[in-house]
Amino acid sequence: MTGTALDTALAYHRAWTGHDFDRAMTYVAEDVVCDAPAGRIEGAAAFRDFMGPFTRIVVGTTLIAAFGDDETALLMYDTRTAPVASAPGAEHLTVRDGRITRVRIVFDRLPFDAARKASGVDPAVKINGK
Secondary structure, three states: OOOOOHHHHHHHHHHOOOOHHHHHHHOOOEEHHHHHHEEEEOHHHHHHHHHHHHHEEEEEEEEEEEEEEOOEEEEEEEEOOOOOOOEEEEEEEEEOEEEEEEEEEEEEHHHHHHHHHHHHOOOOOOOHHH
């Protein structure tokens, strides 16, 4: 896998938003570190456990912006999910040797908490323990 960090980030994004999470994971390093609102996730297996369930509820996405260079990329997007009509997010990714080694994900959890509350699920109950 060669190319810039932006190329890798976009390929990863296209894969997971296109419901091919197995392909998306081919861009992720085994020792990936992810910082997200739920906390720090370390390692590819834990990252798969964290992101996999989210990718399954994605209905559609719009890429708002993408910037990067040889080592880092920043993607901003809006996702439509089964429970939430608009879930904007951003990811800052670090890439080494064609693999994503670090991800910082920023998104607003409030719409998801509101959707859980509206469905009768306690918003304090976390998905996958997060």
